Amino acid sequence: MDTERDTGGVPAEPVTTPGVVRGDRVHTFRAPGITVTWSRTRCTHAAECVMHLPTVFEPGRRPWVDASQASADAIARVVTRCPTGSLHFERSDGGEPEATPAVNTVFVSRHGPLHLRGDIEVRDEDGSVLLRDTRVALCRCGRSRTKPLCDNSHQAERFREPGAITSPERVEDPGADEPGLRVVPRHNGPLELSGAFAISGADGKVMLAGTRTKLCRCGTSGAKPFCDGSHKKLPGYGE
Ligand code: SF4
Numbered sequence: 131m132d133t134e135r136d137t138g139g140v141p142a143e144p145v146t147t148p149g150v151v152r153g154d155r156v157h158t159f160r161a162p163g164i165t166v167t168w169s170r171t172r173c174t175h176a177a178e179c180v181m182h183l184p185t186v187f188e189p190g191r192r193p194w195v196d197a198s199q200a201s202a203d204a205i206a207r208v209v210t211r212c213p214t215g216s217l218h219f220e221r222s223d224g225g226e227p228e229a230t231p232a233v234n235t236v237f238v239s240r241h242g243p244l245h246l247r248g249d250i251e252v253r254d255e256d257g258s259v260l261l262r263d264t265r266v267a268l269c270r271c272g273r274s275r276t277k278p279l280c281d282n283s284h285q286a287e288r289f290r291e292p293g294a295i296t297s298p299e300r301v302e303d304p305g306a307d308e309p310g311l312r313v314v315p316r317h318n319g320p321l322e323l324s325g326a327f328a329i330s331g332a333d334g335k336v337m338l339a340g341t342r343t344k345l346c347r348c349g350t351s352g353a354k355p356f357c358d359g360s361h362k363k364l365p366g367y368g369e
């Protein structure tokens with residue numbers, strides 16, 4: 131079998147490789163035609179991969195990813211379902227790379243994180259890139275140990291929030307200079323979004339388009355998914 135595991139390394143800063151979060155260790159699994167990479171830090175065990183391709187993605191087996199067990203096309207399709215961006219692939223058989231969605235989307239999940247897709251860049255307050263990817267899951271319960279990323283702590287913490295869009299006036303549209311969506315997690319504050327995006331809620335009732343907003347990441351806003359300033363009563367919740 132031409133598959134290997136635990137061959138990743140910690141990327142140098144700043145991050146330039148799509149899908150690699152700064153300081154993360156990425157595991158590489160090779161097979162003819164395709165190489166799959168997996169970030170343990172970014173995996174929330176949502177199991178999209180396991181459900182759709184259990185012969186390739188089998189928790190408990192070592193290595194848990196065996197990319198020789200399905201066609202490169204099938205693996206590529208399932209990898210792009212991974213909502214957190216933990217999984218990525220590189221084709222060596224001439225197959226198409228993952229396409230960047232034309233529209234940047236933010237999906238507010240029920241009792242769970244914010245799922246972003248598109249041309250997404252997460253930056254520190256000082257402007258350095260933490261993560262650039264087509265798929266990102268961001269914490270909105272305030273409990274993740276890998277903020278601003280989701281680490282599934284919302285489950286253990288029993289975060290209950292239906293994911294409906296309220297307060298639509300909190301989405302602004304001053305225009306965007308570039309096609310990408312930039313996300314800045316403010317210290318002890320919200321996620322600031324700038325760039326064109328469409329945001330929708332878990333109930334599917336509302337979709338709003340805009341180019342600027344602030345999303346709650348402390349879990350206490352009364353105007354979720356938007357920030358209403360409630361974080362000021364919670365000093366030190368962020369990172
Ligand atoms: S789909 Fe992504 S986040 Fe979910 S278990 Fe697989 S690798 Fe982890």
Ligand code: FES
Nearest residue numbers: 346347348357360
């Ligand atoms: S980040 Fe939660 S209210 Fe501002």
